[in-house]
Amino acid sequence: MSEIITVEVHWLAVQPVPGLRSSDPALRRYFSVQPHVALLRQYDLPEKLWIVPHAIRPRDGFHQLASREILPNEVARTPYPEIDLVEGISGSVTSVSADLFPGDVLITHIAARAASPFRADLRSFLRKIAALRTAKSVSAVDGLVRKVRNLASGDRKHSADHGRYDPYFVMAIRLPQRPEDFDQTIDSLRPDLTALLIGAKDSSFLTNDLVDRVSSANEALNTKASSELLLLNRQGALYVTPAGEYRGPHLNRLRRTKDLATLACYARALLRDGHDFATTQPELAEFLVKKLEQWIDYPELTFDASVSHTLTWQSLMEHMLLEDRLAAWRKFFEGNQMRSSSGMNSRSDAWWSAEALDVALRRIAGAEKS
Known part of the structure; x- marks a missing residue:
């Protein structure tokens, strides 16, 4: 058994951006902007069905401005050093980016990774990381979402309207258990994982029927591979794997699930x-x-x-x-x-x-x- 449990979270923030264009000088001051063709190409979509966003990647100037507000010292690129994600758990921001879609829709992506010593109480750990379900409850991440929107539109005054967004999360949890012990561990944690997915504060209040319905709704996603679990709903997705090197059939499943989301x-x-x-x-x-x-x-x-x-x-x-x-x-x-x-x-x-x-x-x- 590993002594470390790791969590990787990808937060999506969906915002309307009326009038924002990929060619706007204000946008290109702090971001590099390129068509994000790879987002569609990885799924072999016919080109006639492509809706291609523009990938927005922060320049050094963005990172310098943004990091001043959440770090003791500014940095010019990711990863950002250790920041407090939730009480008792710190991690590093590994990625900041966005996609500007046709139809005036901006989807900002913030990713972070944290590792925590395993103390034999997975249930309390899952309750603790429930605060990571939405960017709005993680001060540093919420600030980065707002900074992307503000600087993309040339607004450095933090307009209140620019702070409104619809959140979605994709969370990967690597448990300390070995693959041969994974299924048994997951069975014992199903109420806790269900609570984490749906945002319930206490898994003990969930009925067996609710837990079974969540498992049943995701059954088709988990028939092909053992020693991994994918659960998703309208609020987010959980991807759980055991310790050690991944040996399943779904290479890059986390990234591709995040991109489909x-x-x-x-x-x-x-x-x-x-x-x-x-x-x-x-x-x-x-x-x-x-x-x-x-x-x-x-x-x-x-x-x-x-x-x-x-x-x-x-x-x-x-x-x-x-x-x-x-x-x-x-x-x-x-x-x-x-x-x-x-x-x-x-x-x-x-x-x-x-x-x-x-x-x-x-x-x-x-x-x-x-």
């Missing part, structure tokens, strides 16, 4: 449309939703690079109600006939580039004036 969070935000994007840019909105229709209506054909990808995407769809959101979006706009996508040529290989998108939007604006 990013796409699902984007789809939910665009279809929810709390920032009225479909009203202000109806043609582009229709163009994007046409692609989402394929993601949602035909997941087995769209995310077919592996069964694991398909099952994970279908589970995220179900928990985030993407089918219902798509149906509601269609119904809302069926009485408001949207214009044809003449301004958005879906055959363009790089419609999502800053230049092509600006040209298309100017064409739409010209058509509206006429």
Whole structure:
């Protein structure tokens, strides 16, 4: 048995950013900006179904400004040295980045890693790390989310509006138990892991029926591999593995689950449309939703690079109600006939580039004036 238990957390923060463009000088002052093609390519999606965000990577100046507020001494890159994540547990921020999606949706990613000595009480440890479920409850992480949004828009005054975001978490826990002891350990911890996933403060108040329903809802995700466990819902995902080197069939499962969650969070935000994007840019909105229709209506054909990808995407769809959101979006706009996508040529290989998108939007604006 290992004497160390490790936790890696990826926080997603989903925000509307009306009018923010990848070509904005204010954005490029503190960030490098490039199309994030690899996000889609890793799942072998047909290019005609791509919705390509721009990857936003902080420059040294961002890290210097951001680290001053959470560290004794500023740093110019990640990882940030040890910071307090939750009482009794410190760790390092290993990554800060964001994706700016078409449709004015920004998804900020903050990752941190912590290791703690194992003291033979896994249940109390799981209760303690429950505070890491959302970026909003970790002061340093919440501050980084706000800093990304503020500096991306050129606002260094910390606008209150820029602090609003919808959180999602992906948490990986490496237990100290060996692989041969993993399944027995997981069986004893199921109520505690369920409480961590759903945000319940005390697992002792959970009914056996609730614990069984959570396990059943995630059963398909865990049939292919032993000695690992993936649980997810609309709030986040837990990925649990034993000590030692990974020997299962799902290489890079944590990263790919996080990336699929990013796409699902984007789809939910665009279809929810709390920032009225479909009203202000109806043609582009229709163009994007046409692609989402394929993601949602035909997941087995769209995310077919592996069964694991398909099952994970279908589970995220179900928990985030993407089918219902798509149906509601269609119904809302069926009485408001949207214009044809003449301004958005879906055959363009790089419609999502800053230049092509600006040209298309100017064409739409010209058509509206006429």
